[in-house]
Structure formats: C-alpha cells, structure tokens
Amino acid sequence: MIITSCGNSVVLAKKIAKQLKCKFSPLTIKSFPDGDIYLKYNTNLKKQKVVIVQSFQPHADMSLFDIIFAAETAKDLGAKKVILVAPYLGYMRQDKRFHSGECISSRVMAKLLNNSVDKLITIDPHIHRYKSLKDIFTIPAVNLTANNLIADYIEKHFKNEVIIGPDWESYQWAEAIAKRINVEATVLKKERFSSRHVEVKIVKKIPISMKNVVIVDDIISTGHTVIEAAKKAKQFGARSISVIGVHGLFVENALMKLRKAGIKNIITTNCIEGKTAKIDVGSLLVRELKKEKR
Ligand code: R5P
Secondary structure (H helix, E strand, O other): OOEOEOEEEHHHHHHHHHHOOOEEEOEEEEEOOOOOOEEOOOOOOOOOEEEEOOOOOOOOOHHHHHHHHHHHHHHOOOOOOEEEEEOOOOOOOOOOOOOOOOHHHHHHHHHHHHHHOOOEEEEEEOOOOOHHHHOOOOOOOOEEOOHHHHHHHHHHOOOOEEEEEEOOOHHHHHHHHHHHOOOOOEOOOEEEEEEOOOEEEEEOOOOOOOOEEEEEEEEOOOHHHHHHHHHHHHHOOOEEEEEEEEEEOOOOOOOHHHHHHHOEEEEEEEEOOOOOOEEEEHHHHHHHHHHHHH
C-alpha cells in the first residue's frame, strides 16, 4: 500500500503511513505556464493499493480536480485499487436545488469520484437531506465519526460544561457527544438567510447560567453560525464559551471574528490541518485502512 497526498492533509498522510508501516510518497503537482495541471507520481504504483489522503480544503475546486487527476493517473500507472481518504469532504452542503437553476454540487462531486476512485473514506460528512453516502455514491463509501474523540477531549479539558448544537443538523454531533460524557445538551433552531446571515433560537432550555458552554458543530466556515450561538449562550449567562468543530474551514477571517465574539477556546480536529487542530483523527483512519492491508 502506498500513501500519497495532493498537497492538503500532508501531515496526516505521513502520520497514517508511519502507523501503517507503508511508504508515503508525495505527488508532484504544478501548473504549466498556461495554468494546465502537471501531475507526477514519484514511485512505482504497479499492483499497489494507492491511498490518496486529501481534504477538500483549502481550495475545494483545485482539491477535487487534483484528486481526479491523481486517481486516474494511478490507475493508468497500474495501481490495483485507488482509495480516497478525504477527512473533510467538500460540496456536501449543496444537497438540493435551493433556487431554480442551481447545481446540486454534492451530486456532481460524487459522480466524478464514482468514476475515478474505487473507495472513499471520510469523516463526519455533512449529511443533512441525504440519508447516507449511498444516496450519491455508487463506490463503497465509509463514513467515520470523530464523535468519541471529541467527547474524550471535552471530558479531559472541561468542567461544569453543557453542550450546544447551533442548528438541527448538529444534533448528530452535539447530542451523541453529550450522551457519551453524560452532560446536558440543547440543539438550537437556526434560520439561514444567506451564506453570511443566520439567526438562532433556543427551543429546548437547559441550565446555561454559570456553565462552561461548548458549542459543537461539524463545519465552521464563516463562523457566523457559531457566533450567533455564542451570543445566545452569553445572553443566558454562560460562564465561558468554547467551540469544537470537526472541520475548521475558517474562511473570511472567521478565526478572528470568533475570538472577537468572546469565544475562549476554538478547537477542531485535524480533518483540516491548522492551528486549531488539537484532536487527532489519525487513529480512526489507521483502523479503517488496516482492513485494506489484510
Ligand atoms: C450547516 O448546516 C453546518 O452544520 C454548519 O453549521 C455551517 O456550515 C457553518 O457555516 P458558517 O460557519 O458559515 O456559519
């Protein structure tokens, strides 16, 4: 088995390779002067299982494009199976045509991957209107969750805490995590007016006054969802407010905005690498990939 990456998730890819005792061989990816992609493998792939570890951030479009070229090239060079490990799978939020004429990006992304890779392994993909990854993937698609890792992190680092999920979709993280560590949780009702404008309401009241509130969500993108949830927690007398996201995209200066909003700790997993990535998902991926080594 050979582990590679198109440029994102390199630290994670190396870590996985080391634990699996496999070779890590990075790809060379450059652009020709006109912008066309240049891609080269630097090791022999004949009859190998090739694992491409690549989250869809930064640059979702380029990431997808690189994956398709890398997968097709691996097959062309004789790889016997191409597995995509995308700890953060992009495009999943556009899962319906919200306005007429729109592209349902998740379906297009899945179609491209179905054509080019043999198997997908991902972590906490944004499944909202789909029931499972099977709704869009025809290839085997494994959906892992970082919930237990997040729960263990909260248990180790927080006291007197309650969990808030900022919107209905977040119940699958917020409530499962709260249950595992036996603390109270509430999921807010969110209304989204645009990519940068959301409003939230508390529907199920739990004691928040003087509690250390941990907001848990799958994706932190512009940060507006978390900021609105933090405002509510503050209004109800929270002692401190922290946030844990599975996927920290932090676009448009989100990190700075979250800090300005008085959020004390900003923590994510290393599904997307960065300063906030304190929860390591490597063990989840290694366990899953070991099945491929048998
Ligand atoms: C949406 O349903 C997701 O679970 C997140 O709440 C959302 O993607 C966060 O986006 P933003 O940080 O831009 O508010």
